[in-house]
Amino acid sequence: MRVTVISPDRSVFEGEAQAVVAPAFDGQVGILPRHAPFMTLLGRGELRIKQDGAAHRFTVDGGFLQVVGDAVRVVAEHAKEA
Amino acid sequence: MARPRELRRRIKSVESTRKITKTMEMVATSKLKRAQDRVVAARPYAQALANVIADLYTPELAERFPLLRQPKGVPKKAAVLFITSNRGLCGAFNSNLIKEARRTTADLEARGCQVDLHGIGRKGIGFFRYTKRALAVARQDVGDRPSQKHAEELVEPLMRQFETGLLDAVFVVFAKFNSPVSTPPTTLQILPVVPPSAGKAGGKSSNYILSPSADEIVGAILPLYVRNAMYRALVETAAGEQGARRTAMKNATDSASDMIDSLRQTYNRVRQAQITQEIAEIVGGSEALKG
Numbered sequence: 001m002r003v004t005v006i007s008p009d010r011s012v013f014e015g016e017a018q019a020v021v022a023p024a025f026d027g028q029v030g031i032l033p034r035h036a037p038f039m040t041l042l043g044r045g046e047l048r049i050k051q052d053g054a055a056h057r058f059t060v061d062g063g064f065l066q067v068v069g070d071a072v073r074v075v076a077e078h079a080k081e082a
Numbered sequence: 083m084a085r086p087r088e089l090r091r092r093i094k095s096v097e098s099t100r101k102i103t104k105t106m107e108m109v110a111t112s113k114l115k116r117a118q119d120r121v122v123a124a125r126p127y128a129q130a131l132a133n134v135i136a137d138l139y140t141p142e143l144a145e146r147f148p149l150l151r152q153p154k155g156v157p158k159k160a161a162v163l164f165i166t167s168n169r170g171l172c173g174a175f176n177s178n179l180i181k182e183a184r185r186t187t188a189d190l191e192a193r194g195c196q197v198d199l200h201g202i203g204r205k206g207i208g209f210f211r212y213t214k215r216a217l218a219v220a221r222q223d224v225g226d227r228p229s230q231k232h233a234e235e236l237v238e239p240l241m242r243q244f245e246t247g248l249l250d251a252v253f254v255v256f257a258k259f260n261s262p263v264s265t266p267p268t269t270l271q272i273l274p275v276v277p278p279s280a281g282k283a284g285g286k287s288s289n290y291i292l293s294p295s296a297d298e299i300v301g302a303i304l305p306l307y308v309r310n311a312m313y314r315a316l317v318e319t320a321a322g323e324q325g326a327r328r329t330a331m332k333n334a335t336d337s338a339s340d341m342i343d344s345l346r347q348t349y350n351r352v353r354q355a356q357i358t359q360e361i362a363e364i365v366g367g368s369e370a371l372k373g
Contacts, residue, residue, distance in 0.1 A: 006130055008230050008310060010123040025294070039134070040293045041302050064303060066134065075130045077306060 001033045002071045003049055005058060007079035012058060019050040020072050022065050029065070031072055038067040042076060057082040086356065089349040093342060100338035106171065107331035110324050113226065114262055117321035120227075121259050124310075124317055131307045132278040138296050139277040146297065148245040149275050149304045157250030160190050161198040161218070161240055164255040165315060166206030167323040168222055173330035175257065175265070175323060176205040182267035183255040190253075198249075202236070202316075226324075228316035230309070237272070237312040241305060244273045256315035257322035263329060265322030272311045275304055 003020055005013035020031040023045025031038070044061040062077030144150040164183035166176045183206065187197050198218040201207040207220045224232050243249045252273035257265040292299060 004126075006127045008124065008127045008313060009120065011126050036291055037289045038291045038293075039299060041299055062302075063306065064134065064299065066130075073130060075127060075134075 004071070005047065005074045005076065005079055007076055012079045012081065013049065013056060015051060017049045017051045021048040022074060023047065023060065024065070031067060033070065035067045040065050046082065047074060086349060086352050089345055089352065093345050093349065096338050096341050096345065100335055100342065103331045103334040103338060107328055107335055110328040110331060114321065114324035114328055117226070117324050118262070120317050121321045124314055128310050128314055131303060131310055134303060135300065135307055136278045138300050143297065143300055147301060147304060149241065149273065149308065150277070152274050153250040156193045157195050159196045159249050160251040160253065161200055161249055162187055162253045162255060163200040163202060163236065164206050165319045166203035168204040168225055170205060171330060172323055172327035175326035178267045179255060179257060180206055180209050182269060186253055186255055186269045224316060226320055228313065228320055230313055233309050233313035233316055237309050240273065241308060249273070254312065254315045257319045259318035259321045262325030265325055270311065270315065272308055275308060
């Protein structure tokens with residue numbers, strides 16, 4: 001699935017990935033390919049993206065996460081590569 | 083006809099001016115590049131926010147959210163934030179922005195609305211100081227690289243005032259960055275939020291699993307949307323300033339070159355005339371001696 005991480009001043013990450021674990025407002029959510037359309041608010045915490053065995057980690061705070069079709073869009077108020 | 087020494091002095095003076103404008107042109111070009119990158123980089127986020135609000139927006143929601151509350155009739159109290167640059171030498175850039183700010187303000191006041199002016203950037207503030215008009219906020223510290231934090235500081239108090247009903251509308255006057263040579267001054271209403279029209283993704287909201295509810299998501303995202311509108315206005319104006327300065331300095335450099343060419347031509351003509359005259363005098367003198 002296609003994952004993009006966008007912060008207000010730039011795109012932080014863009015690429016194909018196998019899993020996303022994000023800090024939602026009420027706890028962690030895991031997104032795997034073929035997830036149903038979904039939208040949630042993000043809290044503060046660590047966002048992990050698994051891509052071909054490697055894991056990308058970001059610190060995010062605020063914003064939202066959206067799953068549309070085969071695309072996951074993380075739109076964070078603050079996002080920084082950890 | 084001018085004396086050669088004077089012409090030489092003027093040529094030298096115009097040459098050194100050209101050196102300065104040429105340098106400023108190059109500085110503006112490199113700053114423009116970076117500022118333009120920031121404008122482009124800010125687009126996906128704005129687009130994502132607009133899409134989500136368009137997806138989730140329903141007229142019923144508007145009733146419940148203060149930020150979406152559309153005032154009935156004419157707004158009674160509005161704030162106009164106008165952005166200008168801190169530095170000059172960028173052609174008509176700032177005066178166009180000031181003109182737009184005055185037009186917007188005059189429009190509102192003609193309709194019986196009380197307007198608070200918020201100035202960002204030294205040039206605009208200077209103008210309104212000169213006209214003795216009081217500014218609610220005057221900030222000169224934003225500069226070339228506006229940040230999220232600047233936008234937040236500017237817009238947060240306005241959102242609170244809007245929510246409590248102290249303000250009925252908030253407008254931003256900024257330079258829209260279409261391209262480095264097209265930066266028209268633009269007035270944008272940021273409050274109440276005008277719901278972005280649903281694009282191709284419209285009407286999908288019913289299929290989403292929403293957590294928490296649509297209400298809460300919209301409530302959390304609206305302030306981000308407003309803040310981002312402000313941020314983009316700042317970033318686009320900063321880029322527009324560099325574009326305008328580059329154009330202005332390029333024109334100045336070209337004019338200086340033209341001027342040097344014509345001065346040099348006059349100088350050479352004067353110099354030759356002088357030599358010719360000297361020869362004629364010498365010849366005349368020796369003829370007279372012979373005679």
